[in-house]
Amino acid sequence: MGITERKLRQKAEVRTSILQAGWQLVLEEGWQCLSIRKIADAIEYSVPVIYTHFENKEAILLEFTKEGFRLLNKQLLEAKARHPEASKQLEAMAYAYWNFAFTNKEYYQVMYGLGMPTCETVRQVPEVGKFTEVMQETVKDLIKSSKKPEVDSFLKFQTYWSMLHGLVSINLMGRSATSDKLNLSVLEDAMHGFVKNITD
Numbered sequence: 001m002g003i004t005e006r007k008l009r010q011k012a013e014v015r016t017s018i019l020q021a022g023w024q025l026v027l028e029e030g031w032q033c034l035s036i037r038k039i040a041d042a043i044e045y046s047v048p049v050i051y052t053h054f055e056n057k058e059a060i061l062l063e064f065t066k067e068g069f070r071l072l073n074k075q076l077l078e079a080k081a082r083h084p085e086a087s088k089q090l091e092a093m094a095y096a097y098w099n100f101a102f103t104n105k106e107y108y109q110v111m112y113g114l115g116m117p118t119c120e121t122v123r124q125v126p127e128v129g130k131f132t133e134v135m136q137e138t139v140k141d142l143i144k145s146s147k148k149p150e151v152d153s154f155l156k157f158q159t160y161w162s163m164l165h166g167l168v169s170i171n172l173m174g175r176s177a178t179s180d181k182l183n184l185s186v187l188e189d190a191m192h193g194f195v196k197n198i199t200d
Helices: 005-027 036-043 047-053 057-083 085-103 105-112 119-124 128-143 153-173 180-199
Strands: none
Touching: 005 036, 005 047, 005 057, 005 105, 036 047, 036 057, 057 085, 057 105, 057 128, 085 105, 085 128, 085 153, 085 180, 105 153, 128 153, 128 180, 153 180
16 A cells, blocks of 8 residues: 555545544533534544644534434435325325434434525435435425426425424424323324325
């Protein structure tokens, strides 16, 4: 291995160490405690070394956001592939989305921050764009198979996503006093209502 290759490998290893240390801090202390200084201390490097790999803390958060959407996209596609009908695909994807949020709370929090990703984020982060594409395509398929081909697919996609994100957020932030069983019943009722509104 040449000097250049060795340096590139070492750089990649340090970058991975930074992300792993950052993630461990998040799991142990939460997002509010993540800092460049704490990451540097955890991997026993100086703060300037961290800045040679990431411009700031936001750049590190962006990497976690990308990884979160990669994982979510994988689960959505797997859920979708289990059903031939668009209506069943949307229901399966809703449950996959729900399960992802509660199994990966830290990812979900950084993925959505204070709300839905902006149009600019969708354009800049391919993983977010892929996520949007998977959902939009399935909504379009449902509309094509319905008696209402004139329905606005983008509007329905926004409704679907907002419904899912809203239900998850209410529960994820601990604002719901209802049981898990009832929460899932609410999700099921919302999905049935959404599909029925398009197909009937």
